[in-house]
Amino acid sequence: MNVSKRLYSYYLIWPALLIYSIFFVLPALIGLFYSFTDWRLDREAIKFIGWDNFERIFTDRTLLLAMKNTTIFAIVTVLGKNLLGIALAVGLNMKLKSKNLLRAIFYSPSILSVLVISIVFTPMLRSDGTINRIFEAVGLPSLSQAWLTNPALVIWTVAFVSIWQHTGFQMAIYLAGLQSISKEYYEAATIDGAGSWRSFRSITIPLLLPAININLMLTLIGGLKVFSEVFVLTGGGPGNASQVVGTIILRSFGEGSWGLGTAVNTLLFAAVTIIAIPLLIFMRRKEVSE
Amino acid sequence: MSKQMKKIATGLLAGIMTLTLAACGSDNSGKGNAAATDNGGGNSGGSSGKKVTIELAISKSSQDSAFVAQDVLDEFEQKTNIKVNLQLLPAEQTATVLQTKLAVDEVPDLIQYNLASATTDLNLERNFEILDNEPWVSRLLNKDVLSAYDHVYSFHYSQDTGMQGVVYNKDIFKDLGLEIPKNYEEFLAVCEKIKASGITPVFMPFKDNWAANIWPAAAFADWAAKNEPSLFEDINAGRKKWSDVPEFATFLEQQYEVYKKGYTNTDILSDSYDMAVGKFLNKETAMMFMGDWLIVNVAEKDPNVHLGLFAIPSSEDANLGASPLGGQLFIPKKAKHMDEAKKFLEFLATKEVAQKMVDSQGSVSNFSDVTTPKLPEYKQEIVDQYITPKKTTLTTDAYMIVDRSELYRLLQDEFAGGLDAKGVLKAWDEKFSQLMKDKGVEGF
Numbered sequence: 001m002n003v004s005k006r007l008y009s010y011y012l013i014w015p016a017l018l019i020y021s022i023f024f025v026l027p028a029l030i031g032l033f034y035s036f037t038d039w040r041l042d043r044e045a046i047k048f049i050g051w052d053n054f055e056r057i058f059t060d061r062t063l064l065l066a067m068k069n070t071t072i073f074a075i076v077t078v079l080g081k082n083l084l085g086i087a088l089a090v091g092l093n094m095k096l097k098s099k100n101l102l103r104a105i106f107y108s109p110s111i112l113s114v115l116v117i118s119i120v121f122t123p124m125l126r127s128d129g130t131i132n133r134i135f136e137a138v139g140l141p142s143l144s145q146a147w148l149t150n151p152a153l154v155i156w157t158v159a160f161v162s163i164w165q166h167t168g169f170q171m172a173i174y175l176a177g178l179q180s181i182s183k184e185y186y187e188a189a190t191i192d193g194a195g196s197w198r199s200f201r202s203i204t205i206p207l208l209l210p211a212i213n214i215n216l217m218l219t220l221i222g223g224l225k226v227f228s229e230v231f232v233l234t235g236g237g238p239g240n241a242s243q244v245v246g247t248i249i250l251r252s253f254g255e256g257s258w259g260l261g262t263a264v265n266t267l268l269f270a271a272v273t274i275i276a277i278p279l280l281i282f283m284r285r286k287e288v289s290e
Numbered sequence: 291m292s293k294q295m296k297k298i299a300t301g302l303l304a305g306i307m308t309l310t311l312a313a314c315g316s317d318n319s320g321k322g323n324a325a326a327t328d329n330g331g332g333n334s335g336g337s338s339g340k341k342v343t344i345e346l347a348i349s350k351s352s353q354d355s356a357f358v359a360q361d362v363l364d365e366f367e368q369k370t371n372i373k374v375n376l377q378l379l380p381a382e383q384t385a386t387v388l389q390t391k392l393a394v395d396e397v398p399d400l401i402q403y404n405l406a407s408a409t410t411d412l413n414l415e416r417n418f419e420i421l422d423n424e425p426w427v428s429r430l431l432n433k434d435v436l437s438a439y440d441h442v443y444s445f446h447y448s449q450d451t452g453m454q455g456v457v458y459n460k461d462i463f464k465d466l467g468l469e470i471p472k473n474y475e476e477f478l479a480v481c482e483k484i485k486a487s488g489i490t491p492v493f494m495p496f497k498d499n500w501a502a503n504i505w506p507a508a509a510f511a512d513w514a515a516k517n518e519p520s521l522f523e524d525i526n527a528g529r530k531k532w533s534d535v536p537e538f539a540t541f542l543e544q545q546y547e548v549y550k551k552g553y554t555n556t557d558i559l560s561d562s563y564d565m566a567v568g569k570f571l572n573k574e575t576a577m578m579f580m581g582d583w584l585i586v587n588v589a590e591k592d593p594n595v596h597l598g599l600f601a602i603p604s605s606e607d608a609n610l611g612a613s614p615l616g617g618q619l620f621i622p623k624k625a626k627h628m629d630e631a632k633k634f635l636e637f638l639a640t641k642e643v644a645q646k647m648v649d650s651q652g653s654v655s656n657f658s659d660v661t662t663p664k665l666p667e668y669k670q671e672i673v674d675q676y677i678t679p680k681k682t683t684l685t686t687d688a689y690m691i692v693d694r695s696e697l698y699r700l701l702q703d704e705f706a707g708g709l710d711a712k713g714v715l716k717a718w719d720e721k722f723s724q725l726m727k728d729k730g731v732e733g734f
Binding site: 239260 | 410411497499556557559560692693695696699700702703705706707708709724725728729730
């Protein structure tokens with residue numbers, strides 16, 4: 001193939017690159033600029049203030065709490081969604097009569113709007129709600145909690161609701177991964193005398209790594225960027241107890257501190273990049289080819 | 291398979307990262323769709339050849355406002371050859387759209403917005419025309435409800451928008467032989483009697499954290515008006531702090547005590563304002579710290595429920611809180627048709643037009659020569675007991691020129707157990723001074 005023919009294929013990316021630059025790179029750069037200013041409603045009065053916004057992020061108690069909550073939410077949901085997702089996928093990859101029905105059931109919450117989830121869960125999680133009633137009915141009244149209004153508990157509750165909603169989606173990706181693993185590996189392993197745990201550890205996990213990588217990335221980035229679940233379930237409350245970085249950005253814009261809001265957003269972007277990219281590289285090294 | 295997965299992963303990651311920063315680009319939303327156009331010099335081809343169109347921006351949720359009734363607009367156009375074009379803004383984005391319009395100088399000639407929010411959201415002093423010298427101002431009965439920073443900034447024909455206090459069920463009070471409490475001790479005694487009858491004395495819907503502000507907003511303002519009239523001026527200049535007034539902490543403790551003593555619904559942080567109408571319709575609750583709009587909402591569902599309003603009993607013989615909220619009209623400083631916009635206000639303020647609007651809305655006139663029509667019972671009582679004897683005080687919302695949502699969250703936190711009354715005021719002092727600093731107010 002000559003040079004011009006080889007380059008031809010690259011011309012095709014120009015339209016996409018242009019749109020990407022206008023709608024992603026440019027706003028990102030403008031955002032980066034504004035995060036170093038005291039940007040607010042008075043356009044004329046805008047000043048360059050250096051690192052002030054970032055300094056404030058790390059000294060404001062609510063912002064620090066929001067970062068702590070975001071971290072808790074991300075870790076809990078990454079673990080929950082992936083462990084449960086793998087377990088469900090392995091279970092539903094077996095020869096079960098009702099497996100199609102069950103797959104549909106487990107997947108269905110992830111197609112619901114988070115608003116619907118909020119309408120369903122808010123009354124269930126009240127102190128006199130269904131969940132506490134169930135605890136009382138089975139003789140465990142000590143487990144009754146103010147799930148959404150106890151400041152110490154609320155972020156964990158929101159994480160639980162998120163796990164409930166999205167695990168089905170993770171399960172679907174794991175199922176796709178599982179189904180692409182050739183049966184021959186398992187047959188060979190059985191002949192070699194491996195039990196089911198050994199097969200799972202030595203065949204399933206390594207060959208499922210690409211799916212694990214995708215799911216880890218998706219759940220981690222989703223966890224760090226969490227907004228809608230917190231917004232609809234608690235609005236960041238009670239008080240500021242369940243604020244996360246996403247709701248803080250909204251709060252800053254609402255308060256008219258647009259520069260600060262942009263700085264928090266820039267920081268979130270940096271955090272996601274710094275955590276996600278090395279993890280992605282690390283995980284991809286672990287992958288094996290069939 | 292592995293390569294395919296990698297491709298999918300890369301694609302997904304790129305998509306997600308794009309979304310991460312999408313918020314950065316939202317600052318200019320609305321810039322392009324500003325509908326305000328300069329039709330000033332446009333020749334309509336009519337006989338006068340001077341037809342002017344002015345733009346009035348209004349939230350979609352206010353489109354039944356008396357200011358913009360079609361017959362009013364038609365009459366104005368006939369008399370003056372000035373056409374009023376309505377720009378309907380999506381209700382949930384009204385503030386954002388207006389902020390953007392002001393920021394990029396795409397300003398309408400008139401805006402309907404509420405005064406208290408305009409001071410915080412729209413930078414009232416900077417962006418809006420002072421109306422002190424307009425001909426209708428001298429006929430105003432109550433200038434305060436249209437004023438901020440000692441100037442008239444807005445227009446309205448009525449003075450009764452949003453009275454705040456304790457909404458109560460008159461029938462329950464009558465059945466139990468209760469009187470309207472005049473101080474905090476009497477209020478607690480009333481609560482005790484209602485509770486004994488098996489009805490929840492007070493409904494607190496503090497999932498909506500703004501609802502926790504009704505008590506303090508009236509109590510603080512009442513105390514300041516009677517004891518230290520310059521207090522809010524000093525607070526806004528950074529000379530005083532919210533926590534410098536020990537009574538403020540007392541008022542917050544009072545509201546908390548009502549809950550602690552078991553006079554409220556149990557799950558106050560899970561219950562929201564939209565449940566309130568039902569609670570009153572079912573006679574599950576006898577009182578609520580709220581505005582008279584709740585009475586209107588309940589009456590719409592069942593006119594046979596008799597509700598009334600009395601002042602927050604935070605101190606002896608307190609005044610009723612007057613909310614500065616409501617839809618007033620403002621003229622932006624950069625309006626392209628300043629004179630025509632002012633003419634529109636003059637027209638609305640004429641005796642005939644104002645009378646028509648007051649009659650149709652059943653509201654209390656703010657013009658000396660316009661008669662207030664027969665009012666609904668609850669409103670007549672408010673007028674007789676509070677407005678006529680001048681026993682109302684603008685709530686703190688009128689004086690706070692920053693976003694108040696953090697205060698509401700702090701008030702909610704008091705009930706979640708995170709802060710005590712003093713802690714609330716201290717935390718609000720910090721946030722308040724930061725927000726004032728952000729606004730570039732001197733003294734912070």
